[in-house]
Amino acid sequence: MDDQLERLNSLPLRDDLRGQHPYGAPQLDVPIQLNVNENTYGVPADVQEAIVEAVRAVAGGLNRYPDREFTELREALAEYLGHGLSAEQLWAANGSNEVLQQLLQAFGGPGRTVLSFPPTYSMYPLLASGTGTAYLRGERSADFSLSPESAAAQVREHAPNIVILCSPNNPTGTALGLDVVEAVYEAGEASQSIVIVDEAYAEFAQAGTSTALTLLPGRPRLVVTRTMSKAFALAGARLGYLAAAPEVIDALRLVRLPYHLSAVTQATALAALRHRDSLMAEVEAIKAQRDRIVRELTRLGLAPAASDSNFVFVTGFEDPQAVWRGLLEVGVLVRDVGIPGSLRVTAGTEAETTAFLTRLEELLAH
Known part of the structure; x- marks a missing residue:
């Protein structure tokens, strides 16, 4: 391992990546x-069969690039989420990590900052590092809770370009009240902060727990991310998505790789949504x-x-x-x-x- 590390350090690696450890x-x-x-x-068996049939249906066309806009999938995701969302407000990528990466590519980068509140999802600082975005560590109470007043004060203090709120939070499993999201969004008005609510585990929430999807109308800087890895049992398929204002979706088109969502991935996700x-x-x-x-x-x-x-x-x-x-x-x-x-x-x-x-x-x- 020491020899491998020595060979790594002999490469012209970015200075900010030296000494870093990969997620895992x-x-x-x-x-x-x-x-x-x-x-x-x-x-489930019926979903497996549906996925196999859906992939078989697209297999003959794999010599062609997939639908770059994955229009049918965005329509299906909008229908699944409800809340009056349209396909123009939906975006997807290869897992919610890539969705978050694209958001940081579009709204973060060198000279910009992202604020989150540890303990939380350990990929946030790694995604920040990978996009050249400075990571700011916010603070929680001793019981790991986060109040609207504290969160808003920290946003006003740091004036970040991006704020990430994980709800339900990983690793604590607890959901944030919508009052926290509202307070953070309002506090970020002066700095025009993009506020991301990571709802990867939303389908498992207790009865009565509200989703930040209800806050999207009238808030163009608010983004709600989701995944099909957890509730949909598709961790191996890699499909994450988000809901936001159409102009946020336009921003992500500027940074996504061409044809980033394969025909097989699109077919798999559509089959799962139809058999949800x-x-x-x-x-x-x-x-x-x-x-x-x-x-x-x-x-x-x-x-x-x-x-x-x-x-x-x-x-x-x-x-x-x-x-x-x-x-x-x-x-x-x-x-x-x-x-x-x-x-x-x-x-x-x-x-x-x-x-x-x-x-x-x-x-x-x-």
């Missing part, structure tokens, strides 16, 4: 993988296991956060690394997110959740 959770071959918030139920009832049934099953985890961890004397996502962030461990290793010994992989005394666990199937809870109780007893 452990990819271990274990039976129960509850560390990267995937939909562990998998793609099967996938949403899995979402309800996942939410039941998530709530079960919260109840059981509370019973065990730990402090799980009330989750609006498909995972649970839990504190109260004396030695989280020892617990992580003890779970791995029986083939259960969870995520150490680097926050003292805490771990994060994805809600799996009923059997996976039982295996996790059983082993965890054994570890805590000893």
Whole structure:
């Protein structure tokens, strides 16, 4: 590894990339993988069949470039989201990470800043670095909450070009109130900040949790990003998307690569959207296991956060690394997110959740 690092450093690498580490959770071959918030139920059989048929239908035309504007997919995404959205307000790319990257390419860059509020999604500073955008670390309360007053004050203080709000937040799983989004948007008026609300886990939210999609009318600097990796069980297909004012979509056309969304990806996403009832049934099953985890961890004397996502962030461990290793010994992989005394666990199937809870109780007893 030292030799490899030495060879890397011998290249004319950008100075701001020297010493950086690539994003990545452990990819271990274990039976129960509850560390990267995937939909562990998998793609239902009827959706698999629909995807195969959709891909077969476009396979004969793969010698041609795909629809550069992915018009049919944008229409389908607008219909899925509702809230009066039109295809002109929708955009998609290869995962929500690429959607965020395109936003930073269009509105960030050298001499510009992006503000977010750790602990939050660890890709935000990496995306900032990759686009030459300075990353500003905002602050949360000791319980990791973020009030409208605090968030707005920090936006006024830093005057960022971009603000990213993760809701439900990763890794804590908690959703922001819309009052936070409204306060941040208003505070960013003077600096004309683009405000991005990352709603990757929105389909798993508790009943009564509102989406920032309701705030889009009259707010041309507001962007709401989503993904099909989680609720739609398509992490391997790479399809992320956003809703915003049409002029934001026009800005992204300036930075996207030509024909960036393949015909196969478009066909896969369309098939999944047409069969979303099967996938949403899995979402309800996942939410039941998530709530079960919260109840059981509370019973065990730990402090799980009330989750609006498909995972649970839990504190109260004396030695989280020892617990992580003890779970791995029986083939259960969870995520150490680097926050003292805490771990994060994805809600799996009923059997996976039982295996996790059983082993965890054994570890805590000893």
